[in-house]
Each structure stands twice: as C-alpha cells, then as structure tokens.
Amino acid sequence: MKFLHCVVTCTSLLLGACSQASEPSSPPPDGGDDDTTFTDGDWHPGVALRRIGDAFREEVERVVVTPDGNVAAIRRSYIGSDSLDSSSVLETFDARGHRLASAAVPRKTVLVDVVVHPSREFTVLEVRNDGGAQRSVWLRRLGADLRLIREAPLRDQPAEHELLLYEFERQPDGTSGIGKVEPTTVSDDGIVHVELVALQRRHLVLAARGEEVILSTLGYGTKIYALASDLGVLWSRQVMPLTTATTPLLGREALTVDGAGRIGVALSVDRDVFQAYRRHFSRDDIVWSGPFYQTMVTRVSADGQTATMRLFNHGDAPGLPMVAGIALRDDAVTLCGSVRVMNKFQESNHTMEWDLTWVRGNLSSGTLESRMIDIKRDDYTIECKVDANEGVLFAGVNDFVQVDTNSWVESGQGFFYGVDATGHEISRFTLRGPRHTEIRAFDGRDRVFFGGIFDAPITHTPPPEQNQKAMLGIWR
Secondary structure, X not given: OHHHXXXXXXXXXXXXXXXXXXXXXXXXXXXXXXXXXXXXXXXXXXXXXXXXXXXXXXXXXXXXXXXXXXXXXXXXXXXXXXXXXXEEEEEEEOOOOOEEEEEEOOOOOEEXXXXXXXXXXXXXXXXXXXXXXXXXXXXXXXXXXXXXXEEEEOEOOOOHHHHEEEEEEEOOOOOEEEEEEEEOOOOOOOEOEEEHHHHHOOOEEEEEEOOEXXXXXXXXXXXXXXXXXXXXXXXXXXXXXXXXXXXXXXXXXXXXXXXXXXXXXXXXXXHHHHHHHHHHHOOOOOOOOOOOEEEEEXXXXXXXXXXXXXXXXXXXXXXXXXXXXXXXXXXXXXXXXXXXXXXXXXEOOEOOEEEEEEEEEEOOOEEEEEEEEOOOOXXXXXXXXXXXXXXXXXXXXXXXXXXXXXXXXXXXXXXXXXXXXXXXXXXXXXXXXXXXXXXXXXXXXXXXXXXXXXXXXXXXXXXXXXXXXXXXXXXX
16 A cells, blocks of 8 residues: 555655755755854855754754753754664754763664653663564663663553454445454563554654653554653553554644643544444444544543543544644643535646644534644644644645655655634744755744754655755754
8 A cells, every 4th residue: 555655754744856956045064063053144044953863864853941941952863864773862052052062872772762851861762673564662761961861662461352453344335343252462671662563653752741751652553651750550541442443553643731731632532433432442332423534532630440432523624633732721622723615616637735734622522713724835734732822833844746646756845834823823933954854853832942954855766866964953
C-alpha cells in the first residue's frame, strides 16, 4: 500500500524530494561550529536561525525551552539516502544559538521525544533497534548538562484483556467488521516493543507532570504510562485496544496534562475501529454518529483509576484527522491539526487537499464548534500548541502540492499560523527557503524557538540529490 510505504520511510508524511536546488542568497552558517549563533538572512526575514549539523540529510524533530531560557533540540542525521540508517543527538543551545552540550546515542537508536522538568533535568524517550521490525522502548534521565543520571527500559506486564487483538474482516456488504479476537504475546524480557511504523507516525509521545513523566505508546494497543523521576512505572492504563485496522497507524496521538494532573490523549479513529473499542471496554452506551473518521479524546484521572471518553468530529470534512495538539481545561477541549479533505478538486490524480483543523468542544457534548482553515494549497500541521487563553499556534509546511497517489509534486514552505479562542486568525508567518522548508517543532511564549528543515527534497528526487539541512531558530 503506497500510503503505508510513505509512513515507514519518512516522518510527517514527507518523502524526499523533487525540485532543483537553489542556493539561498544568505545561507545560515555551517552547523558544526559550537560558536555559531542565530543570524538574520535575506531568505528568512523575520526570524534569526542557524544550521545545526553537517551530515548529508538531517532534521530537527523536537524543541523544548528550559526553565533558564535555553533550548534543547533533537537532531536526527541519516547516512546517505537510507531512511532507516540514522543517528540521533540531543543538543542544548543558549538563547543566542551557541551550542552548550550534546548527548548522542548509538547508531540506529532513535531519540523520539524529550521533556524538561522544573529541576531542569530532561527525560528522553528513545527506541532501540532489536533487529527486524521490532524496536524496544527506553527512557533516560539526563541532567541540565546532559550527563546521564539513569536509564531504564519501559517494562509492562499487561493484563490478559490488554493482550486481545481485534482482527477486521471484509463483510458481504462491503463494510469491515470484527472477525477473530485472539490474544497476542508478551515479550520474553518484559520490555515494551513497538513496530517501526509506530515510531514514524508519532505514536510515542511524552509529557512532563512536575518531575514525573507521562508516556503514550502504541504497543499493547494505545496505553498511557505514568513514570516517577526514577523511571519506574507508577501506573498504566489502556485507552484503545490493539487492532489490525490501519487508521490508528496512519493517524497520530496528541498528549497533554491539565492543571489538576489529569492526562488527555487524542487519537484518530474510524467507525470500524470504534466497534473494537465498544466491545473491548463494554461501552454499548456510546453510539457512533457523524463522519466516518473522528478524533477520540480520553481524559485519565491523575491516579490512572478512571477515564472519560468523547468523540469529536471535524465538521463535514470526510478525511482522516491528524491531531497534532490538545488542551484540556476542566471539561473544555481544544484540538488542532490537519485533515486531508477529500473530493475538493476534480482534477486527475488531484482531488484532495490538506487543510488546518481547529475544534472547540467539551467532554460532555463533544464538538461545539469547528473550523477548516485553508491558507495556501496544501497546509499540513506538524505541531500546534494551545496557550493559556485557548488560542492556538500552528506550525508545519504549506503551499505544497500532494497528489492522490501521495507524491509531493511541488515544494512547500514553513509556516506559523495563530488563531484566537474563537478560531479566527490573529497572526501568520511564512518561512520560504531554498527548495523545500518545514517547521517541525517549536516551544516558548514571548520568543518562539523552532526547529525544522530547509533546502530539502520532496518525493521523486534522485537519491544523490536527497540532501537536506537542519535548522534551529527564533521567531521574534
């Protein structure tokens, strides 16, 4: 299946490249120098940035601002054009862009996410290559100087019902229904393992809760884990059973912690997957209504003992919602991300388009208001965050063209797009670089630190030209 091939070989639906390279008139300095700082440039007015790293193909995947105003970033480097042969490093920088420290991991071990705690210590989520398609989940606790404090694998002894796998079969009427329900097996070492596709699609997400860490994984279904500062598991709770359906794999999860320490997780579901949810959790009281694809939001109590679930639709858009951010305040819910809107055009091999999606609702009644936001051609959200006033800042890539066969045929540009609590525009910024540019991650309030890629390829670029550069910057 071509879409799944895209999922396995790249991040955020982004394949490698097609348009001809053009040199920026004022390129950022080389990434290998610790004394390099953020600089202004002709092709990126309004932001100061620097290149980090100097490998053939690199990307910045996560950015977090520390309590003392520094910034930490996860950078991933690829060996040639091989998407599966990579190395990862966590680096810290001061507010001017000077590199302060770095912590690398062995080749083919992937740093997936990072959070910073009030103590200025970091918890890092990584996936280690065990051979084949399986990867083991590990966590590391690092000091502010990135020195290792402790590390531990994520261990789980799931309950019997958490091992059930719901297999879907095509029904005589053409619909999909539950066929067999069989238990899966637990790993011999007790460590949680994930498929490569789960790694690539942001199905492994961290959130800080004081010195504790909350983790969402797509291993034994979708499970939430609460871990202490020593990386021991305090409790875990399954929020979606394991199924053979593709929607949970092709979607993504968003995770948050509210002011009372409760956890909210949003994930993509469809009407078929919901059959497994109802049966697994004995929730016959919940009836599916609305579009075939929706977002399921589950709020888990601070101690993991109770959970509340509600479905949210994204208006009349029939496509799969890719939720990139969630906020919970009491029962109020804000969601943000993208939806690939179907049947928008009547062109050959071009009938769909990515648009931004914004949803406001609550856990009592679901969606109250939703907006589809079309900025420039395809608009894809890679990260979005909800502020204290319930405004949303979107970031990602837009003004590109993705055809129905999933090839990217025209390059895009990085963007920020802000809306207020009612979903109306309050700000926008475009980062148009050489070739293809994306803002992959950001953090901060008064000053927004961001990371991503520039001078990058799209789908059908020949392998020798699939180089791309990683950047870190400040949007002032």
